[in-house]
Amino acid sequence: MTKPIKLCNISDYQSFIDKFDTFLLDCDGVLWKGNDVIPGVQESLSYMRKKGKKLLFVTNNSAKSRANYLEKFKKLNIEAYEDEIFGSSYASAYYLKNVLKFPKEKKIYIVGESGIADELALEGIRHCGFSDNMQTFKSDDIVSDPEVGAVICGIDHYVNYTKLAKALHYLKTNSDCIFLVTNDDATYPFKDYIAPGAGSIAASIIKALGREPDGIMGKPNKPMMDCIAQKFKLNNERTCMIGDRLETDVQFGINGGISTLAVLTGITAEKDFIVNDAPIVPDYYMSSFGDFSKLF
Amino acid sequence: MTKPIKLCNISDYQSFIDKFDTFLLDCDGVLWKGNDVIPGVQESLSYMRKKGKKLLFVTNNSAKSRANYLEKFKKLNIEAYEDEIFGSSYASAYYLKNVLKFPKEKKIYIVGESGIADELALEGIRHCGFSDNMQTFKSDDIVSDPEVGAVICGIDHYVNYTKLAKALHYLKTNSDCIFLVTNDDATYPFKDYIAPGAGSIAASIIKALGREPDGIMGKPNKPMMDCIAQKFKLNNERTCMIGDRLETDVQFGINGGISTLAVLTGITAEKDFIVNDAPIVPDYYMSSFGDFSKLF
Structure with missing residues (x-):
């Protein structure tokens, strides 16, 4: 297995950046940690913009729409634009509309939060379920609705039994009802x-239904990359994914057939991919994305 | 593979009953369907009692305590006693106390309903979580509690994100915290x-935790049978499980090393086990448990 190339100095940084036109960037662990910007990040991004690079911020967070997520950038004083953000809630809406050609007369049942509802609405896709916040399950709440043509499940801090039972009921009884999951992250740091x-x-719906989803959107899965590639007409040879997690970010780049750069400011340490039997190895790695600021 | 023996007439019924001292009975699909008693069931049970047979009603329903579940028998006018009922909520409490010797100073976090809380209380085991009915997740709700020594998860029509997050937090942070599931039924007819x-x-907790439970109590798993065997000092040779489901009831009997009788008043049809490659085959089968009433 090829060892990853370590970017150590200004000359490495320069030749790396020259290789690509588009950078897909993970956010938490690359640009910031919690509420703290990683030093040099603003300058690194500015340098890339000055060089005419296309930047896309790719996040699995489905609770927020692109507009909501942009507020985080503003709060941290990082330059970004709504059209540069590609979250799993937007990816789901984009995928339904542009890849699956979801029929206008059907609607989506959401087990999830406002990010999904907002992005679906912006794509002109009708939805329901988002306001099913009943604390107690009543059997009468489960009524058939043949208009539901898909169920989308994302993170849901308001999840309840009624939502799970409705999702199951639609998927079991509505013919060709599509089951999408925004991302497969088992946990997240809170x-x-x-x-x-x-x-x-x-996992609850999958277990009850007895089958896997028809699509899992988020990193490291292919559907989100397909949406990005379709929308932005990526040239794979000139595109690089930058992230801190091997299983999500680097694997996402590998699955999508683009280059990958791992940074060590988040979850992953050098030892995780430098060993001989490492299952996931990036093409490049560096200490911090903020180090590109040395070019500025 | 040995073909199952079909019980067809009074002589078959008599010699079958003579073979055993104890009958474990599934309820829904054997004794009743929904709110309707299957014809002949009361007389069949009376005959068994008259012959001095020990009867145990074994249910995976964890929402109810034995006392709650007895009310269903009363409503349907079927003779039964609390000590004859063995539900997965009671099995969980019994297992913790008598098999795992759960320490007195520790307590249980429940993702489940009153049946579990009631049965734990009756065994003198402290519990919490049952009243965590918050509709909205607040991060401050997740506080460490080193006294939590086990998490039990059962059916929970009041499930919410806070309960799932608390269960995960205790299982991840409390050393040796035990994870029990009352039963593995993916769905139930409602x-x-x-x-x-x-x-x-x-399944939500399993996915987040990244490991299987330490024990799944209900049919077809071994822990519930171990509890029944320990409490009632079963003689396997003289015990038979009677049920309508191959995957739960008949497999439960097979796993427990006792005989099995399938009835055709519920989920299972003769064709499901009479074919050559049937994966689960009972020792005996008959049309309806109510047919034993012909002996009466």
């Missing part, structure tokens, strides 16, 4: 502990 | 539709 992720909410 | 079962609620 303040100082680990909380269940979208993949854990979806 | 009125005229199929609703998510205990196994589907547990």
Whole structure:
């Protein structure tokens, strides 16, 4: 297996950046950690913009729409634009409309949060379920609705039994009802502990249904990359994914047939991919994305 | 593979009953369907009692305690006693106390309903979580509690994100915290539709935790049989499981090393086990448990 190339100095940084036109960037662990910007990040991004590079911020967070997620950039004083953000909620809406050609007369049942509802609405796709916030399950709440043509499940901090039962009912009884999951993250870091992720909410529906989803959108899966490639007409040879997680970010780049750069400011350490039997190896790695600021 | 023996007439019924001292009985699909008693059931049970047979009613329903479940028998006018009922909520409490010797100073976090809380209380085991009915997740709700020594997950029509996050937090951070699931049923029939079962609620925690439970109590798993065998000092040679489901009831009997009788008043049809490559085959089968009433 080829060893990854380490970017160590200004000359490495320059020749790396010259190789690509488009950079897909993970956010948490690359640009910031929690509420703290990683030093040099603003300057690194500015340098890339000055060089005419296309930047796309790719996140599995389905709770937020692109507009919501942009607020995080503003709060941290990082330059970004709504059209540069590609979240799993938007990817789901884009995929339904442009890849699956979801019929106008059908609607989506959401087990998830406002990000999904907002992005579906922006694509002109009708939805329901988002307001099913009943605390107690009543059997009468489960009524058939033949208009539901797909169920989307994402992270849902308001999940309840009624939502799970409705999702199951539609998927079991509506013919050709599509089952999409925004991302398969089992957990996510929340303040100082680990909380269940979208993949854990979806696991309930998968178990009850007895089959896998028709599509899992988020990194490392192919559907999100297909949407990005279709929308932005990527040239794979000139595109690089930059992230801190091997299983999601680097694998996403590998699955999509583009180059990959791992940074060591998040989850992954050098030892995780430098060993001989490492299952996932990036093409390049460097200490911090902020180090590109040395070119500025 | 040995073909199952069909019980067809009074002589078959008599010699079958003479072979055993103890009968474990599934309820829904054997004794009743929904709210209707299957004809002849009361007389069949009376005959067995008259012959001095020990009867045990074994259910995966974890929402109810034995006392709650007895009310169903009363409503349907079927003779039964609390000590004859063995539900997965009671099995969980019994297993913790008598098999795992759960320490007095520890407590259980419940993702489930009153049946589990009631049965734990009756065994003198402290519990919490049952009243965590918050509709909205607040990060401050997740606080460490080193006294939690086990998490039990069962069917929970009041499930919410906070419960799932707390369960995960205790299992991840409390050393040796035990993870029990009352039963692995993916779904259960609810009125005229199929609703998510205990196994589907547990699937969220399993996915987030990244490992299987330390024990799954209900049929067809061994822990419930171990509890029954320990409490009632079963003689396997003289015990038979009677049920309508091959995957739960008949497999439960096979796993427990006792004889099995399938009835055709519920889920299973003769064709499901009479074919050559049937994966689960009972020792005996008959049209209806109510047919034993012909002996009466």
